[in-house]
Amino acid sequence: xxxxxxxxxxxxxxxxxxxxxxxxxxxxxxxxxxxxxxxxxxxxxxxxxxxxxxxxxxxxxxxxxxxxxxxxxxxxxxxxxxxxxxx
Numbered sequence: 722x723x724x725x726x727x728x729x730x731x732x733x734x735x736x737x738x739x740x741x742x743x744x745x746x747x748x749x750x751x752x753x754x755x756x757x758x759x760x761x762x763x764x765x766x767x768x769x770x771x772x773x774x775x776x777x778x779x780x781x782x783x784x785x786x787x788x789x790x791x792x793x794x795x796x797x798x799x800x801x802x803x804x805x806x807x808x
Contacts, residue, residue, distance in 0.1 A: 732769050732776040734762045736783060746774055 730753065734744040743757020744765040756768045762781050769776060 729777040730774050731778040731780065732756075732766065734765050734779065734781045744769055746772075746776065 728749045731747050732744050741758035742762050742765045745752050746754040756765050759765045
């Protein structure tokens, strides 16, 4: 299998030890940003869309994983060139 010459962003959603949900936006294997901590995987997807990065693929990991605690959805800085929806 040959690597994709122009990989599209993917959203990987995880459940934190706190029970909240967070996501990683990745292109290939490079992380371009994070979204979290939200009450549901759907809220993570919505927060990711609000960054302007549109993911073609969403992966939800329901097992618990280590993460910071928080009570609201917050978005870390997203690399400007990746996955933006053209106007």
